[in-house]
């Protein structure tokens with residue numbers, strides 16, 4: 001039975017399935033997911049509560065049934081034949097489609113050194129269970145990679161009295177997505193919590209005792225986790241001959257090089273107005289692209305234009321970043337008791353903001369900043385820096401104008 005087939009039952013694929021129904025689609029929806037569980041959220045995996053690995057389903061079986069979504073769990077799409085509009089599943093069954101969404105996400109980048117197989121990955125619920133099965137007070141852990149996932153894991157492990165070393169090839173942690181002032185703040189917090197950093201060091205080998213570094217030093221560890229980033233899962237798209245690069249290439253409307261096939265979420269590299277393709281790896285991007293892809297599969301021609309946003313929780317601190325802060329932006333900092341917000345201006349226009357605070361202290365300001373970014377305002381820098389200048393009022397005055 002033809003209809004819409006979605007490959008990948010992560011945040012993006014699952015959200016897209018429901019968005020199709022919300023948009024009024026009444027045909028068949030088949031959601032194919034390689035993992036054996038109900039679709040679940042990944043962010044809680046690195047933010048366990050009470051020390052237990054959390055499985056937070058995105059939806060229930062009842063919700064899938066009520067929406068008429070045929071969820072095929074624990075089965076993967078093995079091959080895709082674009083000319084025949086058919087996917088062959090790993091159990092040998094064929095699925096034909098009118099429209100196909102590739103929401104295949106990303107998989108952990110692999111270390112290439114001797115002993116690399118000793119390092120645990122951190123992407124799936126099964127990975128989290130394997131890591132936390134080894135966690136108890138007094139254990140020593142080496143985390144390879146000081147990106148968001150590695151740093152979040154470090155904060156959780158310190159809370160469990162695990163001795164944590166972080167090994168990073170770059171000279172600083174969190175160099176990729178986090179503005180330097182906040183990366184430095186988080187780094188300092190990890191140091192004060194007792195995390196030992198080995199920066200600017202490559203990994204040469206992993207063995208029984210831990211990790212051997214390029215400078216000849218050794219990090220003793222009973223538990224080694226590799227958190228060196230992810231690569232987009234593009235193998236199905238490649239096998240089918242779709243255009244790929246650092247992701248499955250799409251136009252601005254999330255359509256791939258094949259007219260009836262769309263891609264969204266961590267696997268999709270989306271064409272940008274200024275040229276090139278951009279791929280995001282964040283929870284909200286997966287959801288936003290799912291909604292746009294669903295509408296476009298039903299005939300809309302909506303360019304994907306959501307403002308990027310992500311968060312990270314480390315210790316009692318919450319980081320939020322909206323837009324894409326760049327080194328060449330003028331940054332204006334507003335500080336108050338339990339939070340610091342940085343606003344980023346390009347030619348006077350507010351284009352991004354980031355905030356770090358205790359718990360969700362920065363959340364409200366970042367939400368307002370997001371609305372100001374969307375409104376394209378050119379605010380008075382002095383007002384942005386002044387913690388007493390109300391962002392809500394600023395937004396109201398912009399809207400009134």
Ligand SMILES: Cc1cc2nc3c(=O)[nH]c(=O)nc-3n(C[C@H](O)[C@H](O)[C@H](O)COP(=O)(O)OP(=O)(O)OC[C@H]3O[C@@H](n4cnc5c(N)ncnc54)[C@H](O)[C@@H]3O)c2cc1C
Nearest residue numbers: 008010011012034042043076077105106265266281282283
């Ligand atoms: C531990 C962790 C913590 C995170 N924390 C945050 C956070 O705090 N904030 C934030 O913004 N983001 C966070 N993220 C990132 C966020 O979870 C991802 O960006 C989001 O899950 C991407 O969703 P997706 O559906 O595109 O891809 P995925 O979640 O990777 O889902 C893709 C699914 O497709 C399946 N699949 C792949 N190929 C096939 C195939 N051929 N057939 C069938 N199924 C297939 C995969 O098994 C997978 O289940 C975190 C990620 C991790 C791993």
